[in-house]
Amino acid sequence: SPKGDPAILELPEWSTTLGQPVAANPYGMPSQFERGLVRRQSPGLTRVPGSSVSFTPLQGLFGMITPSGLHFERHHQGWHDVDPNRHRLMINGLVKTEAVYTMDDLMRLPSVSRIHFIECGANTGMEWGNVAVPTVQYSHGMLSCSEFTGVPLKLILDMCGADYKKGRYILAEGADGSSMTRTIPMEMVESGEVLVAYGMNGEMLRPENGYPLRLVVPGVQGVSWVKWLRRIEVGDQPWGAKDEAVHYIDMMPDGVHRQYTSIQECKSVITSPSGGQLLLDKGFHNITGLAWSGRGKITRVDVSVDGGINWMPARLEGPVLPKALTRFNCDWVWDGKPYILQSRAVDETGYVQPSYGQLRKVRGTSSIYHNNAIQSWKVAESGEVGNVQVL
Ligand code: MTE
Incomplete structure (x- = not known):
């Protein structure tokens, strides 16, 4: 009880001795008593763990920022720890000058840092027909919020002389085996909100979240936040790639599929x-x-x-x-x-x-x-x- 708990008078051994030295953990870790609060996969949800999802433990987090180690993961074809010295970003399509950037090139450019949520379009997707999962980690845990640092894509497209008149769409392409390509309307890029990001919560992106480079598309479903970003093409119409023509479409009650519903509603x-x-x-x-x-x-x-x-x-x-x-x-x-x-x-x-x-x-x-x-x-x-x- 709050009144008179005798435990306050029983000094534990540790409070009378010298503690552990600094830098015992050069990269800090959570307390051993917090071991249960981890990303988890939903048993039986997918056939192989390389093409799967791990959910953020929302039930145990405070405030608005998701610790980087607990940021949910969604990979179509597994993740890689990519060597930033060998990574490149290509800009092509309806631009005056096609270009290939190294990470050093990108990190010299003026940067911004912005706090945004990322939610997979499939979040809460198991619950459409009925109750399916027991906890908020599984029902809503394809959701995280971080401070992302990077270069507005608009700046890079300006440098390449993008044709904003004809080029009303961009295609973002990832470097992993999933052939992840997504169309994004140019208005979103022109707003300055879309970032080519390398930073997350004050440090470089974690490998699981696209290190060393990912697209940040605020307000839009996670699938458009292309990880291990290697190419941006400027074009005059939507590409209708597999992940926008076959997957990430909404089956409506009349049997028609709704495409390009990218904004995550309130x-x-x-x-x-x-x-x-x-x-x-x-x-x-x-x-x-x-x-x-x-x-x-x-x-x-x-x-x-x-x-x-x-x-x-x-x-x-x-x-x-x-x-x-x-x-x-x-x-x-x-x-x-x-x-x-x-x-x-x-x-x-x-x-x-x-x-x-x-x-x-x-x-x-x-x-x-x-x-x-x-x-x-x-x-x-x-x-x-x-x-x-x-x-
Ligand atoms: N980008 C690439 N290259 N490959 C992928 O499998 N998955 C997408 C997107 N970007 C994916 C990708 C999906 S479906 C989502 S929801 C988000 O990344 C998940 O981002 P996260 O793993 O950082 O949470």
């Missing part, structure tokens, strides 16, 4: 209490979670504890940045009865995150991608928290 999720957790006691509990929108800033998050009948405003913790994760918190006193916890986000365009009922009316249940429905967590009398769906 979404939120309560990360604690969340599925798989246990409320140990009645009384005060902080309800906390994350909200984000590919269209700009989050303006409001409401929380419900009765499955969406009544809503109360959550506190948005700053900084609230466009196309970045926004942390929210909400006070709650649990009286030991069953509850259904939900969060609902609104972005600066006025768009309100839909319920499952609303989303399915428009999108059906056959899609994989772009599920931004309101997530429900059921708190049982036992204190156990589980995944449920509320229309």
